[in-house]
Amino acid sequence: MLDEKTTKARLLVRESENVRKMVKDLVLLRHEKIMNLASSGEATPIEGFTEEEEKLVREVAPSFESFQTLFKEIVSGRLSSSTLDKPRKRVLRFLKDTPSLIGSDLKIYGPFQPQDVASVPAENAKILVKQGVAVEVEVTLEQS
Numbered sequence: 031m032l033d034e035k036t037t038k039a040r041l042l043v044r045e046s047e048n049v050r051k052m053v054k055d056l057v058l059l060r061h062e063k064i065m066n067l068a069s070s071g072e073a074t075p076i077e078g079f080t081e082e083e084e085k086l087v088r089e090v091a092p093s094f095e096s097f098q099t100l101f102k103e104i105v106s107g108r109l110s111s112s113t114l115d116k117p118r119k120r121v122l123r124f125l126k127d128t129p130s131l132i133g134s135d136l137k138i139y140g141p142f143q144p145q146d147v148a149s150v151p152a153e154n155a156k157i158l159v160k161q162g163v164a165v166e167v168e169v170t171l172e173q174s
Contacts, residue, residue, distance in 0.1 A: 061086075068094045089129050092161075096134040096153040120155035122164040123147050 068091045076084045130140040134153040158164040
């Protein structure tokens with residue numbers, strides 16, 4: 031409602047632009063920090079994060095860990111081309127609410143609620159079990 035030509039109006043517009051830039055820089059910096067923590071392969075402490083940041087950590091950490099495992103296997107020569115063509119899966123029972131995740135086969139799995147049972151790529155299953163989010167279910171096939 032101020033006249034745009036007044037000094038006060040121009041200062042308010044400039045101040046608003048500066049605040050937007052600082053908020054953008056802060057969000058990008060926090061995102062970069064989260065990505066660096068997740069890609070380090072170490073357990074990511076989530077205290078001090080917002081709910082949205084915690085969700086991001088839970089979603090991206092398994093993907094980074096799967097990639098690191100895949101990378102190590104490729105570099106060491108232990109990964110055959112048949113493993114790349116057809117990823118093995120594991121059956122898990124989820125213990126906690128778990129958001130959707132991108133599997134090592136690049137498919138989306140979830141979201142999951144406690145007691146849900148699902149088949150996920152072995153690399154992702156290993157990480158989810160390690161994080162205490164799920165337990166592996168032993169599947170036996172009966173032959174008649």
